Amino acid sequence: xxxxxxxxxxxxxxRGRGFLIPNAWxxxxxxxxxxxxxxxxxxxxxxxxxxxxxPDGGPLSADLMFETVAEIVTAVDVPVSADLEAGYGATAxxxxxxxxxxxxxxIAGGNIEDAVGGALIPIEEAAERVAxxxxxxxxxxxxxxxxxxxxxxxxxxxxxxxxxxxxERFIAAGADCxxxxxxxxxxxxxxxxxxxxxxxxxxAGLTAPVLDAPALFSLGxxxxxxxxxxxxxxxxxxxxxxRELRESGTLGFLDGVASYADMQHRLGSREDRMPRxxxxxxxx
Numbered sequence: 001x002x003x004x005x006x007x008x009x010x011x012x013x014x015r016g017r018g019f020l021i022p023n024a025w026x027x028x029x030x031x032x033x034x035x036x037x038x039x040x041x042x043x044x045x046x047x048x049x050x051x052x053x054x055p056d057g058g059p060l061s062a063d064l065m066f067e068t069v070a071e072i073v074t075a076v077d078v079p080v081s082a083d084l085e086a087g088y089g090a091t092a093x094x095x096x097x098x099x100x101x102x103x104x105x106x107i108a109g110g111n112i113e114d115a116v117g118g119a120l121i122p123i124e125e126a127a128e129r130v131a132x133x134x135x136x137x138x139x140x141x142x143x144x145x146x147x148x149x150x151x152x153x154x155x156x157x158x159x160x161x162x163x164x165x166x167x168e169r170f171i172a173a174g175a176d177c178x179x180x181x182x183x184x185x186x187x188x189x190x191x192x193x194x195x196x197x198x199x200x201x202x203x204a205g206l207t208a209p210v211l212d213a214p215a216l217f218s219l220g221x222x223x224x225x226x227x228x229x230x231x232x233x234x235x236x237x238x239x240x241x242x243r244e245l246r247e248s249g250t251l252g253f254l255d256g257v258a259s260y261a262d263m264q265h266r267l268g269s270r271e272d273r274m275p276r277x278x279x280x281x282x283x284x
Contacts (some may be wrong), residue, residue, distance in 0.1 A: 004140065004141050005148070005189040006078075006079035006080070006106065006108035007023070007108045007109060007140060007141050007143055008077065008140065009039075009040070009078075009079050009108070009121070009143050009144050010040050010081060010108045010143045011109075011140070011176060013039055013040060013223070014143075014176070014177055014199040014221075014222050014223060015199075015275065016058070016155030016180055017217065017240065018213075018216075018217035018221060018222055018224065019039060019040070019222075019223060019224070020038065020203050020213050020224050020225075021038065021039075021040050021041065021042045021081065021095070021223060021224070021225050022038055022041065022042065022189070022225070022226055022230060023041075023042045023043060023047060023083070023120050023225055023226055023227055023228065023229070023230060023231070024041050024042070024043060024044070024072055024230075025043065025044050025047025025048050025050070025051050025228075025231045026047075026048070026051055026068060026071070026072070027071040027072050027074070027075035028042045028075075028233070028267060029047075029230070029234070030043075030072040030075050030080070031076060031266070031267055031268075032075065032266060033076050033230075034075075034076040034078050035266060038068065038078065039079075040078050040079045040081060040084065040108070041045065041072065041076055041078055041079070041080050041081070042080070042081045042082075042225050043068075043069050043072060043080065043081070043082050043083050044083055044227055044228045044230075044231055045060065045065065045083040045085050046227065046228035046231065046242070047089075047154070047228045047230075047231030048060060048068050048069075048083075049064055050228070050231060050235060051063055051068070051231075052064060056228070057135070061176075062088040062098065064083075065085075065088075066101065066105065067104070068181065069082045069102075069107060069187070070103065070105045070106075073105060073106045073107055077085035079108035079109070079143075079271035080106075080107055080109075081107070081108060081110055081111070081143060081145065082102055082107045082109070082110040082111070083110070083111050084098055084099070084102060084110040084111055084112055085111075085113055086112070086113045086114075086115065086116050087099070087112050087113075087122075092125070092128040092129045092131070092132035093132060093133050095129040095133055095134060096132035096133055096136035097104055097136070098133075099112070099132075099136040099137050099142065099144075099261065100136040100137060103136070103137040103141060103142045104136070107142075108142065108143060109117055109141075109142055109143025109144065109145060109176070110144070111145045111146075111147045111179055112129060112130060112133050112144065112145070112147060112221065113147045113149060114126035114129075114147060114148050114149060114170075115149035115152070117235055118154050119153055119154050120149060120150065120151055120153050120155055120162075123165065123166055123169060126148075126170070126255070127169040127170060127172070128171045128173075130144070130146050130169075130170045130173040130174060130175055131173040131174060133174070134173060134174025134175070135174075139174065140178070140260050143176045143177070144174060144175050144176050144177075145175070145177050145178075145179045145182065145201055145223075146167075146170035146171075146173075146175035146177070146178055146179065147178075147179035147180075147201075148162075148163050148166040148167060148170070148178065148179070148180055149181065149182070150162040150163045150166065150180075151180060151181065151182035151183050151184075152181050152182030153169060160192070161201050163180055163192060163196075164192070164195055164196065167180075167197075167198070168197075169197045171196075171197055171198050174201070175198065176198065177198050177199040177200065177201055177222065177223060178196050178198050178199070178200055178201065179200075179201040179202075179268075180192060180201070180202060181198060181202070181203045181206055181227070182203075182207055182244040183202065183207075184207050184208070184217060185209060186215070189202060189211070189216065189219045189220075189221065190219040190220055193219055193221055193222075194220060199222035199223055200220070200222055200223070201221070201222070201223040201225060202221045202223075202224055202225075203224075203225055203226060203227045204216060204224050204226050204229075205223070205226050205227070205229040206227055206229070240253060241253035252274065
C-alpha cells in the first residue's frame with residue numbers, strides 16, 4: 001500500500017489500543033507476514049544486512065537497503081515502515097534526502113535513530129535531523145517514528161530523563177511517534193508511555209527480561225515491533241538444519257515444515273512468474 005493512503009492507514013493504527021508490526025527482511029518474509037493478517041509491516045536493517053551476508057551496523061549501503069525495501073513495498077498490500085537507521089547521512093539535509101527518497105518509493109513511514117556508532121547525537125543536532133525529515137515528507141504523507149537510544153547507547157546520564165527530553169524535542173520537530181528500544185523495566189515503560197505526548201513504540205524480544213506484546217500494551221505502549229527477532233529465528237533454523245545435515249545426513253529439520261506446493265501457493269505459483277517452458281524445468 002503505497003503513497004499517502006498507506007501513511008494515513010499506518011498513522012491511524014497508532015490511535016487504537018495498540019498494534020503489532022512485525023519486521024521483515026525481504027519480499028518473501030514480508031508476504032508471509034502480511035498473509036497472516038498483520039495490518040502493516042516494518043523492516044529490519046539487521047535482517048536485511050544478514051540477508052546480504054553482512055553484519056548489522058554499517059556495512060549495508062543505503063542503495064542496497066532501499067533496493068530491498070522497495071521490493072517489500074511492491075510485494076505487499078499493507079503499509080510498510082522502513083528502518084532508516086540514522087538517516088544514512090552525516091547532516092540534517094542528507095537525512096531529509098533519505099526520507100524524501102523513502103517517500104518517493106511508496107514507503108509509508110520510517111524510523112530515524114539519534115545515535116551513531118553507539119553514541120547519542122547531541123540533542124540539538126538530533127532534533128534538526130527530525131525536522132529535516134519532516135520537511136522532506138510533510139505530516140500525513142509519511143509516518144515519522146523518531147527513535148531515541150538513551151537506553152541503548154553509551155550514556156552516563158539518566159536515560160529516563162534524557163528520553164523524555166529528546167521525545168519532547170522530536171515531537172516539536174514533527175515526529176508522529178517515539179521509538180524507545182532497550183528499556184528493561186516495566187515501570188519505566190509505563191511512565192514513558194504516560195509522559196511522552198505521542199504514541200510510543202517498543203521492541204518485544206530485544207532485551208531480558210522479555211516483555212511480550214500484551215504486556216507492553218497493558219503498560220500503554222501503542223506500537224510493538226520485534227526488530228530482527230523473526231530473522232534471527234529463521235537464520236537459526238537454517239543453521240540447525242545445516243548442522244543436522246552435515247553431522248548425520250538426516251532430514252529431521254523437515255518435520256512439520258511447509259511443503260513445496262504450499263510455499264508455491266503462498267507466494268504465487270512459479271508459472272505465474274516465468275515462461276511455461278522454464279517453469280517445468282525444476283522444482284527445487
